[in-house]
Amino acid sequence: MIAAAFLIALGIYLACGLVFALPFVLVGAKRIDPHAAQGPWGFRLLIIPGVMALWPLLLRRWATGVKEPPEECNAHRRAARKGVAP
Amino acid sequence: MNDEFYIGWEAKAAPGIGKTLRKAVVCLLVLAVLVPVLLAMSQRMIGVSVFEWGAVKSFTGVLRTQPYPHLLVPRPGTNDYHTLQSVINSPASASAYHLVAPWKFGLDRASIATFDGKSVSLKGTLIYRGNQTMIEVMPDSIRATNTASTIGLPSVVPLGRQTLLGEIVDSKCFLGVMNPGHLTPHRACAIRCISGGVPPVLLVRQKDGPAIYLLLVSADGKPVNKQVLYSRA
Amino acid sequence: MGVEYVSVQWNRQKKFYDAVLVGGVAAFLVIFSVLTKVLFPRVTDEIMLIRAFGTGAFLLLHIILCIGPLCRLNPQFLPLLYNRRHAGVTCFLLGLIHAALVVITYHAGSDTNPILSIFVSSPINGSVSSVPFQPFGFFALIILFLMAATSHDFWLANLSAPVWKSLHMLVYVAYALLVLHVTFGVIQGEGSPLYVGTVALGLVTVLGLHITAARREVALDSESRLTPHASRPTESQSLVTSSPTEDEFVDACAVADISENRARIVCLSGERVAIFKYEGKISAVSNVCQHQNGPLGEGKIVSGCITCPWHGYQYQPDTGASPPPFVEKIPTFNVRVKNGRVFVHPKPNPAGTRAKPATIDGSSRREEAHSVTGNSESLVTLAATKK
Ligand code: HEM
Ligand code: FES
Numbered sequence: 001m002i003a004a005a006f007l008i009a010l011g012i013y014l015a016c017g018l019v020f021a022l023p024f025v026l027v028g029a030k031r032i033d034p035h036a037a038q039g040p041w042g043f044r045l046l047i048i049p050g051v052m053a054l055w056p057l058l059l060r061r062w063a064t065g066v067k068e069p070p071e072e073c074n075a076h077r078r079a080a081r082k083g084v085a086p
Numbered sequence: 087m088n089d090e091f092y093i094g095w096e097a098k099a100a101p102g103i104g105k106t107l108r109k110a111v112v113c114l115l116v117l118a119v120l121v122p123v124l125l126a127m128s129q130r131m132i133g134v135s136v137f138e139w140g141a142v143k144s145f146t147g148v149l150r151t152q153p154y155p156h157l158l159v160p161r162p163g164t165n166d167y168h169t170l171q172s173v174i175n176s177p178a179s180a181s182a183y184h185l186v187a188p189w190k191f192g193l194d195r196a197s198i199a200t201f202d203g204k205s206v207s208l209k210g211t212l213i214y215r216g217n218q219t220m221i222e223v224m225p226d227s228i229r230a231t232n233t234a235s236t237i238g239l240p241s242v243v244p245l246g247r248q249t250l251l252g253e254i255v256d257s258k259c260f261l262g263v264m265n266p267g268h269l270t271p272h273r274a275c276a277i278r279c280i281s282g283g284v285p286p287v288l289l290v291r292q293k294d295g296p297a298i299y300l301l302l303v304s305a306d307g308k309p310v311n312k313q314v315l316y317s318r319a
Numbered sequence: 320m321g322v323e324y325v326s327v328q329w330n331r332q333k334k335f336y337d338a339v340l341v342g343g344v345a346a347f348l349v350i351f352s353v354l355t356k357v358l359f360p361r362v363t364d365e366i367m368l369i370r371a372f373g374t375g376a377f378l379l380l381h382i383i384l385c386i387g388p389l390c391r392l393n394p395q396f397l398p399l400l401y402n403r404r405h406a407g408v409t410c411f412l413l414g415l416i417h418a419a420l421v422v423i424t425y426h427a428g429s430d431t432n433p434i435l436s437i438f439v440s441s442p443i444n445g446s447v448s449s450v451p452f453q454p455f456g457f458f459a460l461i462i463l464f465l466m467a468a469t470s471h472d473f474w475l476a477n478l479s480a481p482v483w484k485s486l487h488m489l490v491y492v493a494y495a496l497l498v499l500h501v502t503f504g505v506i507q508g509e510g511s512p513l514y515v516g517t518v519a520l521g522l523v524t525v526l527g528l529h530i531t532a533a534r535r536e537v538a539l540d541s542e543s544r545l546t547p548h549a550s551r552p553t554e555s556q557s558l559v560t561s562s563p564t565e566d567e568f569v570d571a572c573a574v575a576d577i578s579e580n581r582a583r584i585v586c587l588s589g590e591r592v593a594i595f596k597y598e599g600k601i602s603a604v605s606n607v608c609q610h611q612n613g614p615l616g617e618g619k620i621v622s623g624c625i626t627c628p629w630h631g632y633q634y635q636p637d638t639g640a641s642p643p644p645f646v647e648k649i650p651t652f653n654v655r656v657k658n659g660r661v662f663v664h665p666k667p668n669p670a671g672t673r674a675k676p677a678t679i680d681g682s683s684r685r686e687e688a689h690s691v692t693g694n695s696e697s698l699v700t701l702a703a704t705k706k
Contacts, residue, residue, distance in 0.1 A: 050473075
């Protein structure tokens with residue numbers, strides 16, 4: 001049954017997210033983003049749903065020791081980085 | 087050129103922008119009033135049906151499990167065994183209450199088979215719409231009142247073949263547990279109810295005159311829940 | 320923001336915004352419910368609430384979707400955009416309550432798992448009324464959840480604005496799903512012309528505003544597109560401006576085209592560039608705000624800083640860096656002013672790099688005066704004299 005399999009997978013994914021969310025909001029967030037170091041409780045609670053949804057991305061950043069949020073990627077920033085005008 | 091510029095974190099917006107903003111807020115609030123008025127007024131599906139939720143009553147009568155569980159309650163003054171048999175043979179002298187279980191389930195016919203044709207008392211909540219009545223029976227509240235008496239089946243009167251156009255509804259919701267309880271918005275719920283054993287009813291709406299409710303059964307008088315669910319269109 | 324995250328950065332405008340939002344939503348829910356109860360006293364309360372919350376969420380989504388194009392057509396509507404995320408989160412919460420009530424009322428207490436029932440309880444039999452409309456609502460709700468869950472600035476910073484924006488563009492998918500949800504759902508039952516008309520009017524409004532705004536945007540963009548090679552100065556100008564073209568500076572606009580403390584937007588190097596004029600100087604920065612990629616060129620210089628029209632993030636025009644303690648940075652461009660024209664080098668400097676502002680000298684100012692009169696001949700003459 002496709003629908004049942006889909007829902008079970010979704011449930012497992014979100015459950016993993018919840019398990020990951022606790023250590024992340026307490027410790028992980030400030031590791032990958034220094035501005036989260038002194039975030040109040042409200043902030044930590046507010047980001048939990050998002051952490052549950054996007055945990056693989058955050059887990060990878062935390063695991064690979066990323067210290068700062070990424071720089072956005074657009075034509076100007078790419079051109080500035082490459083050092084050549086397009 | 088008007089050089090006003092809005093900055094959200096400033097305490098106050100520039101006067102021109104503030105004026106536009108006030109107009110916009112008024113428009114939005116008008117929407118917040120007008121739209122619910124229009125939509126609430128234009129609803130057509132809500133009928134007159136009742137579920138006496140929270141008001142459990144006692145009922146006594148003869149329980150039948152065929153084709154779907156129901157309780158025959160003699161009209162006042164016809165209360166003894168002999169009249170009951172006559173009641174079954176002439177339905178006009180008794181009220182029939184369809185019996186269903188709580189939530190989206192019919193009464194399990196196997197578990198009440200021992201009461202079939204017997205006088206019973208039970209507790210439950212009344213559901214009704216038009217001249218149709220139903221009881222949501224409290225679990226394990228059925229008691230036989232007169233274990234000896236068993237009443238035979240009513241005689242079958244064939245009315246011949248008819249073609250009828252209508253909507254199959256789950257009787258429990260349509261008769262009152264949910265109002266509105268029919269058409270597409272209710273379809274998934276109806277499918278769950280019929281799957282759970284609630285008797286399927288063919289609702290035939292007439293141009294003039296009251297709607298007709300026809301309990302759907304197989305040719306040999308058995309429930310047809312499965313057939314209703316798995317037949318196409 | 321470049322400072323510590325907080326739950327919500329409250330300020331007076333946001334409180335006003337939220338008061339209107341909560342007041343409007345409450346009015347909607349109360350009016351819908353009370354009127355339904357008065358007109359149809361036998362209605363089932365759960366279904367009444369399902370309808371109140373569903374339609375409320377759907378109306379709010381329409382409003383949210385219209386704010387974007389409205390602001391592009393008239394910046395006076397920008398206050399509506401300022402705190403739109405709270406409207407979005409509210410819309411999700413209304414949809415969530417609607418869905419929860421539906422699951423409890425229509426799916427729970429049956430022989431099937433109530434969530435699974437959303438998917439398996441609508442067998443298709445070929446008729447319009449059998450199209451399973453509830454899964455549309457489910458997927459719309461998932462999208463609204465993703466958007467609401469990532470609405471905090473933490474997510475903007477950690478996903479980066481372009482990724483965040485793409486995620487939030489899914490709102491259009493959600494809207495389409497909900498139009499289907501309603502069309503194949505409640506409209507199949509509640510077929511009154513008023514009901515159908517209201518939904519249709521909503522769709523026409525959302526589409527109409529988006530098409531109008533998009534058309535204008537395309538027109539403006541094609542007007543202001545510059546490329547280093549295609550836009551060689553015209554013959555009369557090349558007389559006097561040959562030197563900038565040699566090192567690839569591009570003639571962007573006339574100094575006089577820019578009003579004081581405002582910008583002119585041109586397209587250069589694959590993205591828009593905002594050229595600001597302030598205090599007798601010209602600076603050019605990437606038009607893309609680091610916060611939510613708002614159009615900085617539609618902003619204004621306020622107390623010496625470029626201020627974004629969307630949420631008021633600020634950048635110093637010469638360095639492209641936000642004033643401390645904030646840490647946002649955008650790319651800058653080298654600029655020159657010659658003979659009343661602004662020349663921009665197409666190669667952006669790394670974000671936060673100072674580019675010396677070009678001074679509008681006396682002669683340029685006089686030329687400005689001339690070119691305002693539209694007399695291009697005198698411009699050439701004047702420039703030639705100067706040489
Ligand atoms: C799991 C998700 C959802 C499910 C299972 C669901 C289910 C339903 C059902 C069964 C109805 C018919 C109600 C009735 O009239 O009896 C309905 C109507 C409606 N739904 Fe949803 N829905 C979901 C999500 C949403 C969301 C997220 C929105 C909007 C943001 C929405 C908006 C509406 C609207 C506007 C109606 C018509 C209201 C009315 O019945 O008058 N739904 N939905
Ligand atoms: S986009 Fe939010 S401030 Fe610029």
